[in-house]
Amino acid sequence: MKLPVLNDEKTESAGGCSSSGCGSSASAMDHLPDTIRDKVANHPCFSEQAHHYFARMHVAVAPACNIQCNYCNRKYDCSNESRPGVVSEVLSPAQAVKKVKAVAAAIPQMSVLGIAGPGDPLANPQRTFETFRRLSEEAPDIKLCVSTNGLNLPACAEEISKHNIDHVTITINCVDPEIGARIYPWIFWENRRIRGVEAARILIEQQQKGLEMLIERGVLVKVNSVMIPGINDEHLKEVSRIVKEKGAFLHNVMPIIAEAEHGTYFGLTGQREPTAAELEALQDACAGDMNMMRHCRQCRADAVGLLGEDRGEEFTLDKIDAMEVDYEAAMVQRAEVQQQLLAQLNSQRNKLQNQVQEQPIRILPPSRPVKMAVATKGGGIINQHFGHATEFLVYEASQKGVRFIGHRQVDKPYCEGGSSCGDDGETVLQSIVRQLEDCEVLLCSKVGYEPWSALEEAGIQPDGEHAMEPIEEAVQAVYQQMLARGLAEKPADQQQSLSQLQTA
C-alpha cells in the first residue's frame, strides 16, 4: 500500500496555519486518511503538533552496529549530553521492559517506545524483537517504533510488520555510492567487511529495498538524513524526491554534529556543521517534494520525556528496581490522560481553523515574513521563562499563516550561565542572542532586564504579554500587530511591555 504523501504547498489554506513543510499542521493533518491520522496523532516524532503534548522514550538494548558512519562514535558518553548514539547504560530486554512499564506508569503522556541504538537495532535482532514482543504483550497501549541504518532491513521487514511496529525510521544519507563512500568507511555484510564504493552500493540497495518492503506492508516510514555540508547537502534534494516517490511519510534532514572531542572521523577532520540558515534552506528546498520534520531534537538512545527534555536520570536501573508498578491500573490512567491531551490538541487545531474561516477577507499590502522565537516547556503554550530555556522554537509568520521552522538549542540556560564567558570569550547571553539573530520577536512567559536590553539591541523584540497563550495563536496575533503598525517600522511602546514583565 502506498501512503499518501502531503505536499503542504497544495494543502495550505489561505491565511491559515500552514506549518509548511511539516506533515502535522492543522491543514495537513486534516488531509490525512483517518487511519493514518490516528497513527500519528499522538506520535511526538511523526507529528509536530503531538510533540508539544506527548512524550517518547528510547531503550538502549542494541549495542552493536553493522556499519560505520564517519559521524558516529558510540564510545564517547557524557550524561549531560543529548545526541544520538549516546547512552548511560545498555539494557537487557528484561530490564528494558521493566523500565518502559515504570516510565509509562509515571509519565502517562509517554505514548511511544523506540529502539534507536546505541548501535543499530536490526544488527541486534534478537534483543530488539524480544523487547518488542514482550512489550506488545505486557504493555499493549504503547506504540512501538524502531530506527535503523537499513542494511538488515529487508531481512527484518516481515518480522517488523508481525510485531505491530507501525513506525520505522531509516537513515538514508545518499542514493549515490560515490557520495556514500565519503560517509561510510565500511559495512559488515555476509560475514565480510566491505569497504569503499562497493560497501555504499550494497547499503543503498538494502535501504531502498527495505523502504519498498515496509511501504508494501503499510508501515509508516520516516527517513532521516544527516546533512553534511560539502558532501551530501545538495544531493539530499534528490534523496528526498526518491524516498517521497516510494511512499515515505516524512523526511527529517538533521544537521551533522561533528565535534573533535567526540573522536569521530568527521569531528577530527574538521568537517563543519551547517548553520541554522543553511539547514532551513535545505529543508525548504526538500519540502517542495515532501513533508519535512523540523522538530527533531536528535535524542540520545536512552532519552525519556517530551522531545527537548530528558528525564532519564529519574529512571536509572537502581531507581526502577525500587518502583512498584501495577501496569493494569496504569493503563486506565494513561488512557484517560492521553484522551484529554488529544482532545486539547484537537480543540486547539479546530480553534485555529475557525479563526481562519471567520477572518474577514482583507486585501493587505504585500508584506514580508517574520521569524519569532518561542520559549515553551510543552503543552503547545508559551510557558517558559527566558532565563530557564534550554532551547527556543522558531516560527515564521507570514500572510499565508504561521509555520514551525525549527528549534535552536542553547549551550546553557541564561539563568545558569549569567554573564560568564566560555572559552571563546562569548557570554552565555551573547551566545543565546547570536543563536536567535534572525528572529525579530522573542515570546516567553517572563524575561529579565539584562536579557531584555541585549535582545532589543540585537533587533529582537522580547514579548511577555502572551504568557500562557497557545503558541501559534500568539505568533499570529503579534504578526497582525506588526502588520497593523507597518512592518518596516521598529516596534514601538517597548517600555510599556517591559513594565509588565518581572526580572529574572
Ligand SMILES: C[S@@+](CC[C@H](N)C(=O)[O-])C[C@H]1O[C@@H](n2cnc3c(N)ncnc32)[C@H](O)[C@@H]1O
Ligand atoms: C544513533 S542512530 C541509531 C539508529 C541507527 N543506527 C541509525 O543510524 O539509523 C540515530 C540517528 O542519529 C543519527 N546520528 C548519529 N550520529 C550523528 C551525528 N554525529 N550527527 C548527526 N546525526 C547523527 C543517525 O544517522 C541516525 O539517524
Ligand code: SF4
Ligand atoms: S548506523 Fe547508526 S549506530 Fe551505526 S555507526 Fe551509523 S549512526 Fe552509528
